[in-house]
Amino acid sequence: MGARATMGCSPLLPFQALWLTAAVVAALALAAGAQPSPSLSPGFYDATCPGLQPIVRRGVARAVRAEPRMGASLLRLFFHDCFVNGCDASVLLDDVPGNFTGEKNAGPNANSLRGYEVIDAIKAQVEASCKATVSCADILALAARDAVNLLGGPRWAVPLGRRDARDASAGAANANLPPPDASLPALLSAFGAKGLDARDLTALSGAHTVGRARCAVFRAHIYNDTATTDASFAAGLRGAVCPYTGGDANLAPLEPQAPDAFDNGYFRDLVARRVLLRSDQALYGSGGDGGNTTDALVRAYAANGTAFAADFAAAMVRMGNLGPPAASAAAAEVRLNCRRVN
Ligand code: HEM
Numbered sequence: 001m002g003a004r005a006t007m008g009c010s011p012l013l014p015f016q017a018l019w020l021t022a023a024v025v026a027a028l029a030l031a032a033g034a035q036p037s038p039s040l041s042p043g044f045y046d047a048t049c050p051g052l053q054p055i056v057r058r059g060v061a062r063a064v065r066a067e068p069r070m071g072a073s074l075l076r077l078f079f080h081d082c083f084v085n086g087c088d089a090s091v092l093l094d095d096v097p098g099n100f101t102g103e104k105n106a107g108p109n110a111n112s113l114r115g116y117e118v119i120d121a122i123k124a125q126v127e128a129s130c131k132a133t134v135s136c137a138d139i140l141a142l143a144a145r146d147a148v149n150l151l152g153g154p155r156w157a158v159p160l161g162r163r164d165a166r167d168a169s170a171g172a173a174n175a176n177l178p179p180p181d182a183s184l185p186a187l188l189s190a191f192g193a194k195g196l197d198a199r200d201l202t203a204l205s206g207a208h209t210v211g212r213a214r215c216a217v218f219r220a221h222i223y224n225d226t227a228t229t230d231a232s233f234a235a236g237l238r239g240a241v242c243p244y245t246g247g248d249a250n251l252a253p254l255e256p257q258a259p260d261a262f263d264n265g266y267f268r269d270l271v272a273r274r275v276l277l278r279s280d281q282a283l284y285g286s287g288g289d290g291g292n293t294t295d296a297l298v299r300a301y302a303a304n305g306t307a308f309a310a311d312f313a314a315a316m317v318r319m320g321n322l323g324p325p326a327a328s329a330a331a332a333e334v335r336l337n338c339r340r341v342n
Helices: 014-033 052-066 069-082 116-129 136-150 170-176 184-192 198-209 215-224 231-237 265-271 294-303 305-320 326-331
Strands: 212-214 251-253
Touching (some): 052 136, 069 198, 116 136, 136 305, 184 198, 198 294, 215 231, 294 305
């Protein structure tokens, strides 16, 4: 895999840049061993759109400068694309009332998935440089990678050459995206169905080291799961941040120490039982896999940010390789506007 991955400009603090240097080296080593699907390659647009990667990076950097949380939102957008019929930009298709119901308003996405305008702006710039050449799915894959890196996380070579779906499915989004109260067996099964194992699940869940969640999705955990949450952490969230009734849209950081820094703080929070989601805490101390695999990985990542960064980068490549079903793939296209089919 191409070794042209470099550290880009990071708006972050020196300690994060230091951490990044080590992480990049390790991430590249592991990502190099990953198996991209044969049809995808990091050099796919080298001849047809050589300016692509700088355009995407500039667009993501602008958005993250304006609002650091947007980095997290773009990363989540990519996950929600890939888990629903593969990484095919189906998540970006707008509903057409009376005609087409896509994924944007499915349960896991409505009122919380964001970043569509950032992808639109980047797509417009890419179209201006390379007309009808680069898929929205590839722009999203690059944007997610750049978002992670700009928040202080690793950088890896992104295999490219995806095409955009001509359909989207609210039902598939509801069925494939795990809910915030998922148990460890349910998470393992949802990821296993995509060919992703416990290591991928644990590493990818480290994405929750950045971003925010709404009270509606973490209320049950902080009020009901007293045996598995740190008492003072839960007490600090009850009340003004997340009342027992109302306040559904109130936000809290998924990783409160450094909510916009892509580091391994999330795993230390799991060990301390100070996380927002029941599905997060399920990775540590739940015994849901006999206590064997994910507990050990959480401890390892909590102790070693470089190991986490390397595994995260490799798992992102594997997740990014999820392809659409054959019938959708056959009909796929390079969309001109990410919100609608050509
Ligand atoms: C393992 C199963 C997962 C579950 C159950 C889950 C669930 C959630 C939930 C409920 C939220 C908050 C949404 C809201 O406020 O309504 C969230 C946010 C987020 N998720 Fe996940 N997630 C999972 C895996 C992932 C993965 C694999 C990634 C990326 C690789 C990811 C990236 C994010 C990010 C970055 C945010 C914050 C987004 C923002 O601030 O806009 N999640 N997730």
